[in-house]
Structure formats: C-alpha cells, structure tokens
Amino acid sequence: MAFTPGFSVAQGLDPTSFTITDTSSGDPNITGRTISLFQSDGSLLGGSAIDWPLSDGNTKTLLGVLTPWDFSLNIMVTWASSSPISGSTYTANEIVTFDGQSNEFAYSLVQQISSNQAMTSITNYLYNLALINSDILNAQRATSYGDQGAAQECLNRIYYFYINRNMFF
Amino acid sequence: MALPIEINKYVQYGQVSSFLASLDFRKQNLLAGGAYNSDLPMRLSLVTRIVEWKYEQNANDDTLVNTGNYLYQLCGRYLQQAKLIIANNMPGIIINPATGAQSTLRPIYLQFRIGVTSSPVSVNGVNVTLPVDGENSIVLPLTYILASLEVTLDGVEVPQSDPLQTSYNAIYTNNSATITLANGSTFHNNDLWIISGYQFVAI
Numbered sequence: 126m127a128f129t130p131g132f133s134v135a136q137g138l139d140p141t142s143f144t145i146t147d148t149s150s151g152d153p154n155i156t157g158r159t160i161s162l163f164q165s166d167g168s169l170l171g172g173s174a175i176d177w178p179l180s181d182g183n184t185k186t187l188l189g190v191l192t193p194w195d196f197s198l199n200i201m202v203t204w205a206s207s208s209p210i211s212g213s214t215y216t217a218n219e220i221v222t223f224d225g226q227s228n229e230f231a232y233s234l235v236q237q238i239s240s241n242q243a244m245t246s247i248t249n250y251l252y253n254l255a256l257i258n259s260d261i262l263n264a265q266r267a268t269s270y271g272d273q274g275a276a277q278e279c280l281n282r283i284y285y286f287y288i289n290r291n292m293f294f
Numbered sequence: 295m296a297l298p299i300e301i302n303k304y305v306q307y308g309q310v311s312s313f314l315a316s317l318d319f320r321k322q323n324l325l326a327g328g329a330y331n332s333d334l335p336m337r338l339s340l341v342t343r344i345v346e347w348k349y350e351q352n353a354n355d356d357t358l359v360n361t362g363n364y365l366y367q368l369c370g371r372y373l374q375q376a377k378l379i380i381a382n383n384m385p386g387i388i389i390n391p392a393t394g395a396q397s398t399l400r401p402i403y404l405q406f407r408i409g410v411t412s413s414p415v416s417v418n419g420v421n422v423t424l425p426v427d428g429e430n431s432i433v434l435p436l437t438y439i440l441a442s443l444e445v446t447l448d449g450v451e452v453p454q455s456d457p458l459q460t461s462y463n464a465i466y467t468n469n470s471a472t473i474t475l476a477n478g479s480t481f482h483n484n485d486l487w488i489i490s491g492y493q494f495v496a497i
Contacts, residue, residue, distance in 0.1 A: 235361050240360060
C-alpha cells in the first residue's frame with residue numbers, strides 16, 4: 126500500500142507551544158521521523174530539525190518553541206523508510222501561522238478598555254488596536270495564499286506594538 | 295466552571311450589531327454631510343472578533359465576564375434589532391396579536407440617569423416620567439409593547455425575577471409596560487438605566 130504522508134497542527138491554551146499529529150498511513154517500513162520548522166527567511170527555528178521517534182507515538186507537543194513571539198512557520202515532517210531502499214524519505218509540509226500571542230495581546234487591550242473605558246481617550250489607542258486586529262487577520266489571509274513572508278511581517282508589526290506598548294497604549 | 299453570562303450569544307449580538315451600526319452611522323454621516331464621525335462600528339467589529347477568539351480558545355475564562363459585558367454594552371441600541379435578526383434570520387410579515395393588524399416593529403430606547411436626566415423623556419412621541427431616587431418602578435405608557443423589554447443598569451444586563459441580585463418584573467398591557475424592581479431594590483441617584491425593546495405599530 127502506498128504511503129500517504131500527512132500531519133495536522135493544533136494549539137492549546139499555551140500560545141508558545143503547539144502539537145503535531147501524524148496522520149500518515151500506508152507504509153509499514155517507516156523507521157523514523159523528523160520535524161523541521163522553517164522560518165520565513167529559510168532558517169530553521171531552533172537551529173536544527175527535531176527528532177520525532179516512532180516510539181513517541183502519533184502526537185508530539187513542542188513546548189515553548191514560539192518565543193519570543195508568534196511565528197509563521199513552514200512545517201515539514203520527514204519520514205524515513207527502509208523501502209524501497211534504506212534511507213528513502215517522504216515529506217509533507219504546511220505553512221502554519223501561529224497568532225496566539227498576538228491575540229492574547231489584543232485581548233489584554235480589550236480587557237483594559239472593559240475595565241476602564243477612559244483608556245480609549247489615549248491618543249490612537251483604539252486606532253492602534255484596530256491595526257493589530259487587522260494584522261492578525263491579514264497574517265491568516267496571507268497564510269491561506271501561501272505567503273509566509275507577508276504573514277511573518279504582520280506578526281512582526283504586532284510584536285513591535287507589543288514591545289513598545291507603553292508608547293502606543 | 296460555566297460563566298454567568300452566555301458569551302456565545304453576546305458574540306452573535308456583536309456580529310449583527312457591527313453591521314447594523316455600520317449602516318446606521320453611514321446614513322447619519324450622509325445626513326450630516328460627512329461631518330458625523332464615530333468609532334462605534336469599528337470598535338464593535340474588533341471587540342467582537344477578539345472576544346470571540348478568547349471564547350473559542352477557552353470558553354470558561356473568567357475574564358470573559360468583563361469583556362463580554364463590555365461587548366454587550368457596546369451593542370446598546372442595536373441589541374433588540376440584533377436579537378430579532380438572529381431569531382428570525384430574515385424579516386417577515388408581523389402581526390400584532392392583540393389587534394390582528396399587520397404591523398411593523400418600532401424600536402423603543404430610553405436611557406436615563408437617576409437624578410440627572412430631566413423628566414419626562416419623550417419616547418416615540420410619548421412622555422415617560424422618570425423615577426426618582428428611592429422609587430422602585432417606571433411606567434412606559436406606550437401602546438402594544440412587545441413583551442421583550444431589555445433593561446441594563448450601568449451597562450450590565452439586569453435579569454428578570456432573580457432573587458439573588460437586582461432584578462425586575464415587567465407587566466405588559468395594551469397601553470403600557472410597568473417595570474418594577476424586585477427584591478426591595480430601588481432606583482438610586484446617578485445610576486445609568488437603559489430600557490430597550492419594540493412596540494407594534496400598525497401599517
């Protein structure tokens with residue numbers, strides 16, 4: 126039976142972590158797996174591929190890898206197989222944009238407004254929040270069109286607001 | 295633990311109120327020759343999306359009580375219309391059950407601050423006498439009010455007949471609706487009250 130590579134990605138409550146689930150099927154000769162997290166500049170997040178032994182099962186949670194901020198990642202999973210020859214590989218990849226930290230930041234600003242509505246009288250508070258909201262949506266739109274670079278730029282703009290939040294909010 | 299308010303409903307109200315506000319403000323801006331400006335439609339749109347995100351991430355997050363109430367407050371005058379749109383999903387023929395006459399629904403919106411807002415206040419052409427500090431009821435002398443008035447106190451929805459907090463009972467007749475605060479509660483100076491709903495008007 127032909128091998129069908131595949132995986133899915135999900136994020137829980139911790140916006141710096143995510144879980145990959147192996148959904149591949151069809152080859153009893155798989156001997157190992159690796160996960161590569163390619164950033165928009167082509168470099169590997171963390172510096173190298175992450176080993177994902179078969180003994181770990183079909184899910185792997187990568188804890189705390191999304192630091193200091195959200196990333197748009199080209200995630201590639203590589204399966205090594207002993208067939209047809211030793212060292213054969215299969216790959217699958219997907220661009221995934223993680224926006225948990227950006228959304229948490231936006232939500233914290235809404236929390237501030239709901240606790241003290243006078244906050245929005247600060248010059249451009251609401252306008253800057255709208256820009257952040259817009260960039261979150263645009264990051265996902267760029268991802269759906271396969272533009273990892275544009276998605277990462279959107280996240281970078283939000284990070285700029287975040288690290289300079291005392292100036293903007 | 296479940297939250298005391300239904301965030302998913304509030305998000306729906308926010309979604310509908312966003313486009314209602316957008317349309318409304320565009321009309322008002324047109325009438326004002328472009329001079330009318332407000333950020334309410336934008337605020338509704340972005341707060342709705344961000345609260346929805348948090349709700350989907352963690353439906354039991356305690357902070358949703360505050361942010362959800364803020365969203366509810368933003369919906370304000372569009373709330374009743376939003377509820378009708380959500381309930382019906384489309385406009386249809388409306389019959390006043392009391393008269394059998396084909397009707398339209400006219401919004402009722404009364405906002406006042408006890409001891410601050412001058413009484414009476416005209417609502418849909420009818421004078422409504424406002425309560426004073428220490429009183430516990432208000433009469434809306436409007437005909438054929440749809441039995442679905444919503445009451446908020448300082449931006450937070452007031453429940454009906456709840457024995458554990460400030461709540462109210464409403465009595466509807468063909469000529470009026472009387473709202474009486476329950477549990478011995480009374481109106482207090484500076485409290486901001488909003489009463490909204492609809493009345494049948496024959497067409």
